[in-house]
Amino acid sequence: MQGAGVVEAIEEKEILGEKQPYYIIKMPISKIQVMIPVKKEKSSRIRLVTDIRTLEDVLHIFQHGQTDINLSMKERFKINMEKLKTGNMKDGAEVVRDLMRINKNKTLNSSEKQMLENARKIFISELGLIKGLTENQATDLLNNKVS
Numbered sequence: 001m002q003g004a005g006v007v008e009a010i011e012e013k014e015i016l017g018e019k020q021p022y023y024i025i026k027m028p029i030s031k032i033q034v035m036i037p038v039k040k041e042k043s044s045r046i047r048l049v050t051d052i053r054t055l056e057d058v059l060h061i062f063q064h065g066q067t068d069i070n071l072s073m074k075e076r077f078k079i080n081m082e083k084l085k086t087g088n089m090k091d092g093a094e095v096v097r098d099l100m101r102i103n104k105n106k107t108l109n110s111s112e113k114q115m116l117e118n119a120r121k122i123f124i125s126e127l128g129l130i131k132g133l134t135e136n137q138a139t140d141l142l143n144n145k146v147s
Contacts, residue, residue, distance in 0.1 A: 003029045003125035004049055029125040045087045055130050058093050063145045067098045089126055095119045
């Protein structure tokens with residue numbers, strides 16, 4: 001739920017009297033550095049960035065996929081939160097696409113606005129890393145794909 005980052009190192013650190021190896025991850029979008037214990041890799045949902053072929057499929061779905069406009073805000077929020085929790089790029093892209101489309105026709109409530117902003121940052125961070133784009137370039141590409 002933090003977006004894409006780059007593992008810069010694996011370092012042994014002593015925290016609260018316990019020594020263990022940590023991933024040192026640089027998060028380009030938020031400009032922070034995150035340390036995650038190697039032994040918590042699975043529970044932290046660290047994964048490799050999506051490959052370029054899958055990215056192209058995701059961008060196609062992003063641009064051409066259907067948005068269900070008949071859901072109530074409560075149902076939509078629950079479904080979107082579940083999708084974001086998966087950490088899957090396709091699921092996150094669907095959340096961004098759907099909320100951007102809905103926002104064009106009516107104003108999102110504050111919870112959905114925040115969800116859209118967070119989901120966009122996550123999506124843009126991975127898109128930028130995969131394609132070698134700056135944050136602004138990835139944002140422009142994303143904005144040109146929504147219809």
